[in-house]
Amino acid sequence: MRRIAVPMGLALLALSCAPQGDDLAQPMGWDEEVRLETPTDLEPDPRVIEIELVARETELALVGAGATRMWSYGGTVPGPRIDARVGDRLIVHFRNELPEPTTIHWHGVRVPNEMDGAPDHPSPPIAPGETFDYDFELPDEGLFWFHPHHRSAAQVAAGLYGTIVVRADDEPEMDELVLVLSDVAIDDDDGQLLEPDVGGTLATLFGREGNHVLANGRERPTIRARNGVPLRLRMVNAAISRYFQLAIEGHRFTVIGGDAGLSPRGPHEVARPVIMPGQRVDAIVVPRGRDGETLTMRWVPYDRGYGSTEFRDEVDVLAIELVGAPENVAIPEIPARQVEALSTAGATRFDVDLTQRTVDGQLVMGFDGVPHWEATPVAAHVGETQVWTFRNTMDWSHPIHLHGFFFQALDAHGNVVPEWIDTIDVPVDGEASFVVRYDDRPGMWMVHCHILDHADAGMMGMIDLSDGHDHEH
Ligand SMILES: [Cu+2]
Incomplete structure (x- = not known):
């Protein structure tokens, strides 16, 4: 009896845990209350992840006992967690079942411009009942996330956000x-x-x-x-x-x-x-x-x-x-990453004041007093290096996010901090600078405050990245 009891117990443990990707070493049901859905991969090729994703109204008991009408990706808030490896291709067959248009922006992922989810750059928002196929490579390791970029404050607040975990081959086992x-x-x-x-x-x-x-x-x-x-x-x-x-x-x-x-x-x-x-x-x-x-x-x-x-x-x-009783387990060795500091030599410089004003009784936020719907895009060329400095004279901080490209911050002395980031804090009565070098993904890219109420009120600019070829002829 004893001899078969052990393997049976293990088998049961494996059955109950393995489908959720649990590590057997962790306590049973350790993440039961926080487990994120993982979507079904329709593509057998291990380097291609092909999923279906639907945005729709969903009733969820998020808070207390009652059901709250939310908007969700696939019926859960947050939406699914997409697990991938560096270099995988991700295909998302998206269908909009919301009562209004939407898009998906893949925050932090260096996607081609037409996959970035910026409304009308180049595709219009996805109308109710319509579909869109997102298809791009995941070139970088890290935790990324996705959310709408049309009426973003309202749509994200309603529950539309999900994650992509892109793993490198040498990440610590823990x-x-x-x-x-x-x-x-x-x-x-x-x-x-x-x-x-x-x-x-x-x-x-x-x-x-x-x-x-x-x-x-x-x-x-x-x-x-x-x-x-x-x-x-x-x-x-x-x-x-x-x-x-x-x-x-x-x-x-x-x-x-x-x-x-x-x-x-x-x-x-x-x-x-x-x-x-x-x-x-x-x-x-x-x-x-x-x-x-x-x-x-x-x-x-x-x-x-x-x-x-x-x-x-x-x-x-x-x-x-x-x-259990406390163990003494050391933090495993974390693989080193080398990042070279971008040179600011010869960089084009832009200084931006983050602003608020009232126009006809309406609050308008913006860059240098101009909301995004009136802004002239900033011209950029593939291979160009730009240094952006944001000055904040408002009473609230602004986390500024650039679409499509990682950048590096400049410290208080103007020295480049050699770490890739995509969001930088511009504190009250302060300023923040970053340096970016554009790779070969021309198109119209957004740069905006990630307090989404601010972005929707106008605090956003566009960067018109061209590859130097004349597309008119
Ligand atoms: Cu802001």
Whole structure:
């Protein structure tokens, strides 16, 4: 009896865990409350991922017991997690079943311009009932995400966001959780989403933060973690305005990566990582305590301008239930990444003031006073290097995101920081600069504030990247 009991037990364990991709070493059901859907791959070629994706209205019990009418990719919030390897081709057969047009933007992925999801550049938004085939390569490692770029504040706030994990061949083997941080604005009386323009101009200026903080679509979900064993948290901030500053009592985070996979800086410890809207942070925590103790990862108010910290409480984001007596497992060796600093010699320079004004009683935000719908695109050429400097005289920070290209930040002394990123914070009464070199993907590219209320109010510019060939003849 004893001899067959062991393999049977193992087989049962494997049956219940393997389909979800669980590591057998982790506690049973460790990620049950935070598991992200993984879509069915229709293509047998291991280097091609071909999936169907539908955006539609979905009723979900996100908060409390009642059902909230959300918009979702494939019926869940967040939408699916697409798992890939560097160099894979991703084909997404997308169908819009929403009552309004939409697009999908693949945040951080260096896609060809026609796959970027910028409305009318070159394709118009996908009308209700229509389809669009996205098809591109995943050239870089890292955690990426996708979301609409048409009425983005409203559509993302309604639940439209999903993730792509692109793995390199040499990533460390360890316990890992992809964590999609967001929030949702719900009328707690009827359980339904608040209108996207609730609060009017002042709310737009501040950037709307939902009244419920979500981790993988749940309010304060629980994971079960091995006590004293390093846990890799691959985090993306999918909230439309909220900055996530995170803390775990008595613990520190070892940051190993960001927007573009593992960081060339190598592992570095921080007490409270901050993740801007759109940004990714890859960090290891070693959860440790008594057997059965629950640690709590909290959202801590972060000063992103007027009203962002005053009279605000911390919010529990994720509960970590410790399983077993504490072990002493070291953080595994993190593979090194080398990134060369871009040279700013000969770069074209652009200085942009981030602005707000009122036109006919309407709030208009923009670059140098001009909203994106009136802006003249900035000309750029393939191979050109540009240095962009954003100055912020407003009362709120702006996380500026460039589509299609990674860039490198300039520090306070103007030195280039050799790390690829795609979002940079422009603090209150401050400025921020980045250097970008355009590779051979001509087209119209967006650069905008990732507080999506700000982007929709006009804080966005266009870069018209040409390859030097005259397409008129
Ligand atoms: Cu902004």
